[in-house]
Amino acid sequence: MKPQAEYMPTVQALVQCYQAFEAYSAADIRAQGLTPPQFDIVATLGNTAGMTATELGEKTLITKGTLTGVVDRLVDHGWVERVAHDSDRRCQIIRLTPAGETLFARIFPAHMAHLGACFAGTSAAEHKRVQTALRVLKQAFSKEAT
Template identity: 90%
Template sequence: MKQQAEFLPTVQALVQCYQAFEAYSAADIRAQGLTPPQFDIVATLGNTAGMTATELGEKTLITKGTLTGVVDRLADRGWVERTAHDSDRRCQIIRLTPAGEALFARVFPAHMAHLAACFTGTSAAEHKRVQTALRALEQVFRKETA
């Protein structure tokens, strides 16, 4: 029971931190007229020549079933398009349209500035300390799932 008492506050702090981040981030994304999954796709496709749905799913936090619907809605708004893959006709490439590139150029820097505001006054050393702690915790989970 002692071991459980030691790790449970860490898990709670991790979850609470993630929830707070998500709430702060999502509010800004919604204010820009997007849902968080839509922003995730636009941000991931920005500055790329596009990618397959499989690649897009691997680089975002969106499940395959949800990904199709989100891409459909972005396509309906004229922000993404699906084109044939050069070498594999079973695959399609999803890429931003010119309107999608303009959207990316507007919303991505604005959202990064919104997030940066949270870190005003945080020193480089503090960033490094937090990154080191988070990466160490990540490795604990990766080791357990390997």
């Protein structure tokens, strides 16, 4: 195991980067009238035929306990709906309604443009370097979790 002094600055930089990203992203999402979990669900369901709650939970950053309440609020807004699963009557498919598709088409590209502004002037080589470093960290954490 490496001495704590070696990796602590990396942990701090990772946490600070995540916090800065989250604050920047969340402010834009809130300005568009959604909470970050609502945006996460709408963005995940966009361009799909829908998915089960289990699949949605696996693809989003939302915990299972929170997912139901967020989906309920999106249903109340008329942006998502629950429909019977074709082959398994025990579960439902959560999907965007036509109003939800319209919302997705408006907010997702706008939010990606908002995030993209932070990457202006970053070269393709720099993106590759950062992506590689992040994958290495992800693999290290994934190995330790198992």
